[in-house]
Amino acid sequence: MDEYCVLFGKRLAEIRKEKGIAQDKLALKCDLARSFVGEVERGKRNLSLRNICKLAIGLGVTTAELLALIDDEIKPED
Structure with a gap:
């Protein structure tokens, strides 16, 4: 489970930085x-x-975008 939290956090930080939003601004926007x-x-x-x-709402993205790295990790093999 911890590895999923790390992947989610990495993706959150990536998107936040891409959008130029500081942690404190995102936190305020998301209450x-x-x-x-x-x-x-x-x-x-x-x-x-x-x-x-x-x-997701605070960043203006879908939940799927936030969960993308986790989805890649747990994707079933064909």
Whole structure:
């Protein structure tokens, strides 16, 4: 499970940086603590669906975009 948290955090940080949004601005926009966003990006938090949705809305992306690295990791082999 921890590896999924790390992958999610990596993807969150990638998208946030691509969009030029600071952690504190994203946290404020999503009604989350900045420290929480930092912990998520470092893979230290296991998020609820509610918080995944808040972050996707705050970044202006789909939840699928946030979960892309995890989807790549768990994709079944043909």
